[in-house]
Amino acid sequence: MSYKMLDGNTAAAEALKLGRVKVIASYPITPQTVIPETLSEMVESGDLDAQYVRVESEHSALSVVTCAAMAGVRASTATASNGLALMHEVVGMTSGNRVPVVMPVVNRGIAAPWSLWCEHVDTMCERDMGWLQFYCQNVQEVLDLTLIAFRVSEDARVLLPTMVCLDGFFLSHSMQKVTMPEQEKVDQFIGEYKNKNVYLDPTDPMFLSDLTGNEEYTEMRYQQKLALDASVTVLEEAFKEFEKEFGRKYELVEGYMTQDADVVLVALGSMCGTAQYVVNQMRKEGKKVGLLKVTVFRPFPAEYIRKLVGSASVVGVFDRSAGLGGDGGPVFYEICSALRNQPTQVYHYVGGIGGRDVRVETIEMIYDELLAIKAGETTQHTEWIDLKEDALELREVIKNV
Amino acid sequence: MYEIKHQSRGLVSHGTTACAGCGLELIMRKVMDVVGEDTIIVIPPGCSALFSGFGKETNLKIAGVQMNLENTAACCSGIRAALDAQGNTHTTVLGFAGDGGTLDIGLQALSGAFERGDRIMYICYDNEAYMNTGIQGSSATPYGASTTTTPGGKRQPKKDLMMIAMAHHIPYAATASLQNLNDLKKKIEKAKNAQGPSLLHIHTPCPTGWRFHSSLSIELARAAVRTGSWILYEYENGKITINSKPKELQPLETYIGKQGRFRHLSQEQRDAMEKEIKENFYAYTSMLERMNVPVETV
Numbered sequence: 001m002s003y004k005m006l007d008g009n010t011a012a013a014e015a016l017k018l019g020r021v022k023v024i025a026s027y028p029i030t031p032q033t034v035i036p037e038t039l040s041e042m043v044e045s046g047d048l049d050a051q052y053v054r055v056e057s058e059h060s061a062l063s064v065v066t067c068a069a070m071a072g073v074r075a076s077t078a079t080a081s082n083g084l085a086l087m088h089e090v091v092g093m094t095s096g097n098r099v100p101v102v103m104p105v106v107n108r109g110i111a112a113p114w115s116l117w118c119e120h121v122d123t124m125c126e127r128d129m130g131w132l133q134f135y136c137q138n139v140q141e142v143l144d145l146t147l148i149a150f151r152v153s154e155d156a157r158v159l160l161p162t163m164v165c166l167d168g169f170f171l172s173h174s175m176q177k178v179t180m181p182e183q184e185k186v187d188q189f190i191g192e193y194k195n196k197n198v199y200l201d202p203t204d205p206m207f208l209s210d211l212t213g214n215e216e217y218t219e220m221r222y223q224q225k226l227a228l229d230a231s232v233t234v235l236e237e238a239f240k241e242f243e244k245e246f247g248r249k250y251e252l253v254e255g256y257m258t259q260d261a262d263v264v265l266v267a268l269g270s271m272c273g274t275a276q277y278v279v280n281q282m283r284k285e286g287k288k289v290g291l292l293k294v295t296v297f298r299p300f301p302a303e304y305i306r307k308l309v310g311s312a313s314v315v316g317v318f319d320r321s322a323g324l325g326g327d328g329g330p331v332f333y334e335i336c337s338a339l340r341n342q343p344t345q346v347y348h349y350v351g352g353i354g355g356r357d358v359r360v361e362t363i364e365m366i367y368d369e370l371l372a373i374k375a376g377e378t379t380q381h382t383e384w385i386d387l388k389e390d391a392l393e394l395r396e397v398i399k400n401v
Numbered sequence: 402m403y404e405i406k407h408q409s410r411g412l413v414s415h416g417t418t419a420c421a422g423c424g425l426e427l428i429m430r431k432v433m434d435v436v437g438e439d440t441i442i443v444i445p446p447g448c449s450a451l452f453s454g455f456g457k458e459t460n461l462k463i464a465g466v467q468m469n470l471e472n473t474a475a476c477c478s479g480i481r482a483a484l485d486a487q488g489n490t491h492t493t494v495l496g497f498a499g500d501g502g503t504l505d506i507g508l509q510a511l512s513g514a515f516e517r518g519d520r521i522m523y524i525c526y527d528n529e530a531y532m533n534t535g536i537q538g539s540s541a542t543p544y545g546a547s548t549t550t551t552p553g554g555k556r557q558p559k560k561d562l563m564m565i566a567m568a569h570h571i572p573y574a575a576t577a578s579l580q581n582l583n584d585l586k587k588k589i590e591k592a593k594n595a596q597g598p599s600l601l602h603i604h605t606p607c608p609t610g611w612r613f614h615s616s617l618s619i620e621l622a623r624a625a626v627r628t629g630s631w632i633l634y635e636y637e638n639g640k641i642t643i644n645s646k647p648k649e650l651q652p653l654e655t656y657i658g659k660q661g662r663f664r665h666l667s668q669e670q671r672d673a674m675e676k677e678i679k680e681n682f683y684a685y686t687s688m689l690e691r692m693n694v695p696v697e698t699v
Contacts, residue, residue: 023479023486051483056510059510060478063469063479067483071483072483093469200480204464205462205463205465207465209468211446212456213455
């Protein structure tokens with residue numbers, strides 16, 4: 001067992017190296033840039049035996065990688081923000097053709113206004129495109145969940161791509177101590193890449209992805225749905241074996257002090273570390289608060305949510321994206337749907353967007369509100385929890401200067 | 402594995418859903434004859450996608466995939482990289498896209514692959530508009546041609562794909578035409594064997610979009626060359642060869658007079674266009690010749 005000090009980007013690159021990817025195509029975008037830099041260094045130095053395709057856009061990056069995987073090798077890219085938005089069209093090609101690509105995505109807001117910083121809107125926009133999505137709390141999770149993603153994506157029962165989502169800067173640029181798994185054990189855990197369904201092979205020709213009429217299209221989508229459903233079992237198996245081999249436990253959803261909680265907060269990503277700290281502090285004060293950390297957002301583990309919410313009758317859901325125009329954000333919808341047959345009251349919170357830090361005080365405010373609602377002291381809650389008071393008076397526009 | 406429903410000659414099925422007289426179909430058959438079975442083809446949505454097939458049927462007996470409209474070259478690069486990673490250097494990776502997918506929306510990906518020097522073979526069949534969606538103008542639509550988005554005739558000349566390709570210093574690029582199938586086949590062979598990216602820009606008469614009788618496709622391909630509207634030349638490892646240099650250009654009317662897309666032009670406009678095309682032909686070919694002159698003798 002060895003340890004390394006890694007930031008999230010380097011951990012993602014190390015995981016792709018441990019996965020022995022054979023083709024890499026990536027386009028630089030803040031805050032993901034270190035991933036392609038690290039991978040190209042690995043290829044240049046001979047540490048990683050792979051073809052590095054220096055593409056001219058993210059659209060081409062995912063195109064290269066998807067077609068390379070169709071042609072028989074494990075292939076990967078990484079992106080963020082507007083880069084993922086540019087990939088959108090190819091995102092559907094990858095999943096629709098059942099190509100098990102694993103792609104780290106460093107979460108960042110989508111312009112305008114321009115932001116370099118953390119927000120989940122980029123990956124949330126892709127949530128219905130047929131990919132699995134994992135959200136990481138820390139750098140170790142970036143490494144581990146990427147390895148698990150290879151195993152699950154490439155399983156014959158799944159054959160769907162996975163986005164491993166890590167919060168921009170909070171994880172991508174945060175140095176943490178990481179336990180490095182041994183290459184042999186990783187090889188055993190992931191197995192060799194093999195095309196199991198469709199492939200591009202001149203000795204056994206197939207034409208992929210042609211025009212499909214409505215007499216088959218619905219059924220193909222249904223097959224994808226079943227594969228996502230089946231991935232829950234495959235994830236469970238992979239998590240169990242990962243724990244046995246590497247000693248670290250993962251769950252689709254992790255309940256933290258939810259068993260006897262009066263109120264529960266649901267969250268994704270790096271803010272879960274802060275939220276766990278707040279839970280510990282408030283528990284010391286005798287406040288029965290709990291946290292649900294959603295690691296796997298696609299497939300959405302509704303069954304697990306129902307079990308873990310337990311006795312809590314008031315639930316807050318934290319969306320790190322604005323969910324513009326909706327009656328809440330994407331995580332909120334999912335939780336409401338999961339709990340629709342339970343008497344639980346669900347409250348929506350938006351915060352931490354455009355890189356705004358989700359602070360201890362922010363999470364305390366949410367818990368205090370939820371506890372007050374639970375106690376019947378109020379029915380009010382602050383949806384935009386970290387909004388400044390001068391929201392409408394930010395900048396004075398001076399014209400015709 | 403395919404279930405072969407008809408033992409057609411070659412790698413393209415006996416019947417296809419191409420329009421009668423389609424230049425693209427003939428090009429596809431000739432290309433398949435030369436590149437052979439050891440080929441993986443990437444086709445974007447467009448007229449060539451009818452060779453990808455529909456539902457359970459395909460028109461090609463080789464491995465292939467229909468990807469997006471703008472990423473044909475990038476997809477080829479990905480397949481090439483995967484084959485190289487597996488030690489397969491013999492399989493041809495072929496991109497087969499129209500003018501819209503190449504000169505407009507696919508130009509960035511094409512430039513990327515050219516600049517990287519990825520060993521892919523790229524064919525642009527140029528029918529001079531977005532024909533599959535119903536004849537909308539593209540940057541390859543020639544001056545004066547009427548399309549559904551240039552109803553009064555296009556006011557700009559064609560984008561020059563060959564010059565763009567040559568600016569990337571790729572090992573092989575050529576224009577080609579259906580007027581001379583031997584020349585076409587020779588160029589396909591050269592493109593296939595290039596040790597780097599190669600481009601064939603093939604003029605592709607389209608009876609539906611250009612509005613001419615489906616029996617005239619080859620005649621119009623020939624007329625385009627003979628009137629100076631389509632210039633045949635090759636760029637091979639930096640050297641340019643002009644393949645067809647008529648002593649005297651035929652009257653433009655022998656080309657545009659048979660096409661509905663130029664019908665709206667007045668006699669005055671036709672005369673001006675003929676003058677323009679002739680002048681361009683001589684200027685362009687003499688420029689190509691000058692490009693071959695070694696620098697020290699200039």
